[in-house]
Amino acid sequence: MDQVARFVLDNANAFEDKLCELLRIASVSADSKYHGEVRRAADWVADLFRSMGLATETIPTIGQPLVYAESPPVPGKPVVLVYGHYDVQPPDPLAEWTSPPFEPTKRNGNIYARGATDDKGQMITHLLSTMSWLKTVGQLPIQIKFLIEGEEECGSEGIYDYLTKPGVKEKLAADVVVISDTSQFGPGRPAITYGLRGIAYYELKLQGPKQDLHSGTFGGGVTNPAKALAFMMNALTDESGRVQVPGFYDDVLPVTERERDELAKLPFSEAAFAKQLGVAALSGEEGYTTLERRWCRPSFDINGLTSGYQGEGAKTVLPAKASAKFSFRLVPNQDPTKITPALEAFLKSKCPAGIQMELVDMHGAPGCVTSLESPFVAAAAKAIEHGFGTPPVFIREGGSIPIVTRFAQLLGADTLLLGWGLDDDNTHSPNEKFCLADFHRGILASSHLWNELASL
Template sequence: MSQTPDSAVRTYIDTHRAAFLDDLAEWLRIPSVSAQPEHADDVERSARWLASALAGTGFPVTEIWPTPGAPAVFAEWPSEDPDAPVVLVYGHHDVQPAALADGWHTEPFEPVIKDNRMYGRGAADDKGQVFFHTLGVRAHLAATGAAAPAVHLKLLIEGEEESGSTNFRALVEAQAARLAADVVIVSDTGMWSETTPTVCTGMRGIADCEIELNGPDQDIHSGAFGGAVPNPATVAARLVAALHDADERVTVPGFYDDIAVLTDAERALIAELPFDEAEWLRTAKSHAASGEAGYSTLERVWARPTAEVNGIGGGYQGPGGKTIVPASAQLKLSFRLVSGQDPYAVQKAVTDWVAARVPDGIRHSIVWGAPTRPCLTPLDHPALRSVVRAMGRAFGEKIRFTREGGSGPAADLQDVLGAPVLFLGISVPSDGWHSPNEKVELDLLLKGVETTAYLWSDLAENWKPASASASVPTAG
């Protein structure tokens, strides 16, 4: 009796499971810590290892793309159908620093399998989630009997995500023609929990700044001059106090212009998640939930923009008193942005808002960091439907939806390439990203393999994007 496509995929995965895990462990042994200069050669070695592994998987094109920092890896496997969707998978091969002295139970770069989990730096973030695409595409080919994927498949795996993706946007802009895609799939994300599989549909953007306020040319006596000259620390406090109204809404004019407002359907989907606010507060090491009136905690974190005071300083900070009017004060602010907000428009609005509130006698400067744009995938996007169906087949249950409150370089791909960004990850909160004893649940890792094995056929069968180009080379 012939196997069904699903049973063929699962049989292939079971047969190749041990070799797949051995190969992943070999990759994890390379300490590709991009933030530490002494590991620059290891990051290079990691890129070479991945390029070789992708070539061994069957990708006819594998290239290492140098940057002024760490190298990225590009791979491409054309479909036999020139009208097939073009899919770009994003991930990263660099990892966070790790040492046994940090609290690891085992050497962080000597992977260990225990209780059906693989422990090691990068097991979940992000080598494991990159590597499941290798076995996934092979299982896809085994089940379909094809010589090439059902979609035109590309991979871009960067090498400095953990150190700020400093050169990533420039790389994407320089290689935009090679990276052109109908959809981007980010495999650097996670699910709600081991028992609640989810698909992330968006990330917030960010704009952050440092404000310097200067008053007197030096600290001066508060008895002789206080109350008669402007105090930069007082100005800093007034700026912070004016940043939000009584409902915790940001007061900067134009801040909420054009944002994507949560629909009733989206709010209902968020409310479906088994959210325990008390447990969340324990994780946050906080004692009460707070934020913009009219929204739940998850809605505030995922789908509403924010303004946060990250730091405030000025004047004397030592023991005892020192009665001065300080010469300067400083503020650090960050703004998390949602779909519809332009980071540069927010920068201008905040800059104008600050200038209008700084009194005569106070000189000020405001310096902005590099912004990141928000990204959001519409719930009715056909590619998202394919991801949900493929995950549903792999997990055998309903797939729910989340968003990410943080920000990441995936938005640069959306911005430069003009392609929607989808998220496909199987990591869970207990995996300990950036922490000692990082691990990946092996059953979930293999569900990621299975999901990608189904996904490429589903996309090809159910989505023919208008932008699919007949000039895309075919396999052969």
């Protein structure tokens, strides 16, 4: 391992040059006029794999090609699947870039370019760590499979379709999935994101009278669908925010003491967070901290409300219709397909006389979590400590990353989200950047990760 680490340190300039080569390719997947560049980026990644001697394929899809590469099996050792993407967001608005988006430029210890952190700069750390092993030791201590896609910024249609094909599950079979496409908790605080929430998103449509009525002539005698909507939306939670749908919490994986301890250790100020959001006070489920509420507990939010007159001034209308878009964030092991019928029955039981309701199930995805007790988490933590000189913090994310859930479902593997970026990296904005020190720490951490996983 020492010679691998030395190689990483000695080749810092060469690695930065490699990164710059990739960043110069304007692989904007959302805009067809860049699609030649998208293909060129796929070829560049495939060439890098081939230059390391890995078995490499460019897999056509219904969209942009996938680049797949794998090292030889190592019996008795874990198999890792590394996922990343070689496409980038559009660079607009161009005028706001200090240096051109596809001319990578080093300033203040950062490299500035579209894709610097999302995801070329992070993804390539795992390729360069692998190269470091192969150039020194000559082989990897575990089997690594790489699957790098080119449509992450525009819907990932190609990879989703590919994952449904026969034989793919077996081809990609792995014990752990490694993805570096997230952020550290803060500068100098590398993080392992070990859980994501799922989602169940609905629209409730209520119909009262067959047409809008005059609220003077009819008000008080007929059920107002906007009032019914307020009643039904309000019925979904109690005042502390606890969801009232029967069985909703039955499958919730509780937060462990270890997790609560780890979360409590994070330098997170509720007062500073409230100030950042511009609110006088935070709120949420009784008995949980703000981070627990956002990351580890299910939640209910109304995403949109529509009814009656929304223009200027007053209109004395008793609306015929009212509707709400709303969603639950789910935690492991909640199943959106179990929640929908319970929700529908609950809402029907609350639907006032004189109102017809329709519940539209818009989309659902389960959450996923890797146990903090997982040996893979322990291995990643050790690797990060080697790479960054400080142990990682353990965080979760309140949103969903659909491809992670998809891999978890398909492969049954744990997932390690190892973010080398920072929250202020301007992903999806002008002047995207990546801290070069973190780039090198990421390569070193990744080199150690292969070693730590082999030691399990």
